[in-house]
Amino acid sequence: MPDIVVIATHADWASLTRQLAAGDNAVSVVQARLAAGVAAARQAVAEGARVLISRGVTCGMIAAALPQVPLVEVKFTGFDLLRALLEAQAAGGPVAIVDRQEVLTGLAAIEEILGVQDKARKIAIDDYRRYRAGVDQAVRAGAACIIGNQAVVDEAEAHGLRGILLRSGPEGIRHALELSRQMLTIQRMEEANARRIETIINSVDYGIIAVDNAGAVTALNREARRLLTPAHGAPDNHPFLTKLRRYGRLGERLTGSIERLEDGREVVINYLPITVGDETAGAVATLQELRQFQDIERRTRQELARRGRLARHTFLELEETAAPAMRTVIDEARRFAEVDATVLIQGETGVGKEYFAHAIHAASPRRYGPFVAVNCAAIPATVLESELFGYAEGAFTGAKKGGKVGLFEQAHGGTIFLDEIGEMAEELQARLLRVLQEHEIYRIGDDRVIPVDIRVIAATNRDLRAMVAAGRFREDLYYRLDVLTLEVPPLRARKQDIPLFVRKFIDEFNQKYRRNVRGMDDEGLALLAAYDWPGNIRELHNVVGRLMALAAGPVITAAEVRQCLERRLSPADRPAAPGMKAAEAVAIRDALARANGNKQQAARLLGIGRSTLWRKLREMGIESDSSK
Numbered sequence: 262m263p264d265i266v267v268i269a270t271h272a273d274w275a276s277l278t279r280q281l282a283a284g285d286n287a288v289s290v291v292q293a294r295l296a297a298g299v300a301a302a303r304q305a306v307a308e309g310a311r312v313l314i315s316r317g318v319t320c321g322m323i324a325a326a327l328p329q330v331p332l333v334e335v336k337f338t339g340f341d342l343l344r345a346l347l348e349a350q351a352a353g354g355p356v357a358i359v360d361r362q363e364v365l366t367g368l369a370a371i372e373e374i375l376g377v378q379d380k381a382r383k384i385a386i387d388d389y390r391r392y393r394a395g396v397d398q399a400v401r402a403g404a405a406c407i408i409g410n411q412a413v414v415d416e417a418e419a420h421g422l423r424g425i426l427l428r429s430g431p432e433g434i435r436h437a438l439e440l441s442r443q444m445l446t447i448q449r450m451e452e453a454n455a456r457r458i459e460t461i462i463n464s465v466d467y468g469i470i471a472v473d474n475a476g477a478v479t480a481l482n483r484e485a486r487r488l489l490t491p492a493h494g495a496p497d498n499h500p501f502l503t504k505l506r507r508y509g510r511l512g513e514r515l516t517g518s519i520e521r522l523e524d525g526r527e528v529v530i531n532y533l534p535i536t537v538g539d540e541t542a543g544a545v546a547t548l549q550e551l552r553q554f555q556d557i558e559r560r561t562r563q564e565l566a567r568r569g570r571l572a573r574h575t576f577l578e579l580e581e582t583a584a585p586a587m588r589t590v591i592d593e594a595r596r597f598a599e600v601d602a603t604v605l606i607q608g609e610t611g612v613g614k615e616y617f618a619h620a621i622h623a624a625s626p627r628r629y630g631p632f633v634a635v636n637c638a639a640i641p642a643t644v645l646e647s648e649l650f651g652y653a654e655g656a657f658t659g660a661k662k663g664g665k666v667g668l669f670e671q672a673h674g675g676t677i678f679l680d681e682i683g684e685m686a687e688e689l690q691a692r693l694l695r696v697l698q699e700h701e702i703y704r705i706g707d708d709r710v711i712p713v714d715i716r717v718i719a720a721t722n723r724d725l726r727a728m729v730a731a732g733r734f735r736e737d738l739y740y741r742l743d744v745l746t747l748e749v750p751p752l753r754a755r756k757q758d759i760p761l762f763v764r765k766f767i768d769e770f771n772q773k774y775r776r777n778v779r780g781m782d783d784e785g786l787a788l789l790a791a792y793d794w795p796g797n798i799r800e801l802h803n804v805v806g807r808l809m810a811l812a813a814g815p816v817i818t819a820a821e822v823r824q825c826l827e828r829r830l831s832p833a834d835r836p837a838a839p840g841m842k843a844a845e846a847v848a849i850r851d852a853l854a855r856a857n858g859n860k861q862q863a864a865r866l867l868g869i870g871r872s873t874l875w876r877k878l879r880e881m882g883i884e885s886d887s888s889k
């Protein structure tokens with residue numbers, strides 16, 4: 262069925278319309294009047310007509326019967342009136358026009374333009390069904406000729422008078438056709454828009470439902486239907502809508518509301534008013550199952566953690582040095598970065614070995630792959646094995662369902678940094694050697710071979726060679742690791758860098774503590790230079806942190822530095838003399854007690870690295886059972 266259907270009430274109108282619309286496949290003409298006209302309109306709509314055209318009584322009846330269908334009424338034009346008046350004039354005698362007030366008002370304006378105001382008497386009927394009364398009135402007024410619609414004409418002729426049909430001429434029909442075509446175009450645009458919006462709102466995985474000011478649902482996507490339908494048959498009946506309508510009326514928003522649906526599912530709902538200009542035009546709600554929300558959060562956290570497996574430091578940072586000894590090491594490290602071989606970084610605690618590992622990875626061809634750092638001293642041996650190699654489901658009691666991907670696998674395509682390699686248990690040393698030789702791993706409890714493409718960077722503050730000699734480190738592993746060796750100098754060998762680090766750390770703590778310390782006086786810097794820094798850069802970092810927390814003025818003074826250095830017990834960071842071991846143990850136990858057993862915090866209190874604390878604890882016979 263064509264999109265535009267004209268319900269023409271007369272044969273001549275129907276044929277005129279057919280002529281005017283010839284060649285336009287979108288238009289079809291049906292000739293029918295009154296009840297038959299309504300039936301024809303209904304049928305046309307059922308067959309797909311999208312805009313209807315009609316006229317007069319029939320048009321009014323169609324509008325009442327099909328209020329939701331766009332309907333264009335053919336209006337009378339000046340030409341129609343002129344044609345009727347000319348016909349009446351030819352017949353002779355007084356002329357009356359009987360029609361609805363609305364039509365007469367339109368005609369009056371036309372008459373005025375044409376200058377024929379008093380050519381015909383106008384008799385208004387408030388309803389087409391009252392045409393008889395109108396014609397009677399015209400008869401009483403002495404009309405010889407009555408102009409009106411078909412019913413009026415029939416009635417006039419029944420009275421023996423001349424009836425003249427007020428016909429729609431080509432101008433009015435053309436206008437109605439044009440209007441209908443425009444309506445059709447707008448309708449199509451609106452439909453395309455609605456389809457676009459529907460596609461968009463259906464493409465998201467949360468529910469969207471909107472209501473207008475009258476409370477009618479104006480948007481409802483698939484997910485909202487899924488969430489709201491089961492309990493209530495149709496989402497329109499859902500009690501949740503009452504709430505949404507209320508938010509629309511109040512123009513208020515509520516986000517993150519957790520509500521329970523009747524079937525027990527919990528959903529996170531955001532209610533938002535829809536405002537157009539200054540007016541509230543309704544409300545929209547987004548709904549998401551809490552479970553789904555949690556899933557997304559978990560996935561996001563995993564993703565963030567994965568991204569966390571990136572190198573955070575580069576050579577640019579390391580190059581901020583004035584020490585020739587450092588420059589040599591950096592040059593070596595840069596060259597090592599390009600070679601895809603195992604690197605062993607040696608140096609005292611806190612000299613920045615981990616920084617080198619990050620920088621080497623970041624400058625290596627593997628830089629777009631993961632960088633996984635593991636502190637072998639911070640994790641108990643048994644846990645370390647499963648952390649590194651992963652395990653199969655059911656490998657041991659307490660093993661996670663689905664097993665676990667080990668760090669070697671996670672580092673695939675990138676670099677794994679094994680810090681404090683000297684602390685690695687013997688059995689693990691053997692397994693690590695296999696990884697280095699075979700480039701493959703087995704998960705615990707699984708005999709499937711998993712090839713891994715990783716580069717190993719190891720670090721230690723121990724003398725590995727001495728450990729080999731003492732039989733505490735596997736010789737074969739030592740030689741595997743000792744391919745490209747870097748020796749990072751201690752801070753006392755690069756004292757010219759102390760002012761640089763002080764500046765850098767002051768900036769850092771200014772930000773962290775929201776302070777505005779400008780610097781340190783020269784005497785203070787000289788005191789720092791005279792100190793031997795057993796804890797190296799980490800110790801300097803802690804000292805500056807403490808000075809910053811205590812600094813009274815805009816510049817850190819020598820007196821403050823002196824006091825801080827004197828107060829530094831720092832037993833744990835120094836290679837303890839035998840007599841000092843007991844005091845060191847007391848300090849450690851004290852710090853642990855103050856930190857409620859939290860080792861990270863205790864390490865901070867002692868001003869030593871976490872791994873150093875782990876090592877000391879082990880030396881003291883206190884086995885570490887968590888990585889807190």
Ligand SMILES: Nc1ncnc2c1ncn2[C@@H]1O[C@H](COP(=O)(O)OP(=O)(O)OP(=O)(O)O)[C@@H](O)[C@H]1O
Nearest residue numbers: 578579610611612613614615616722798799802870
């Ligand atoms: N180039 C640097 N710039 C700024 N800070 C640095 C730099 N190098 C080291 N540090 C500081 O020293 C701390 C220790 O560095 P890092 O962890 O790399 O040392 P490490 O030699 O690996 O120590 P450990 O052997 O105890 O693990 C860092 O947390 C940082 O505060």
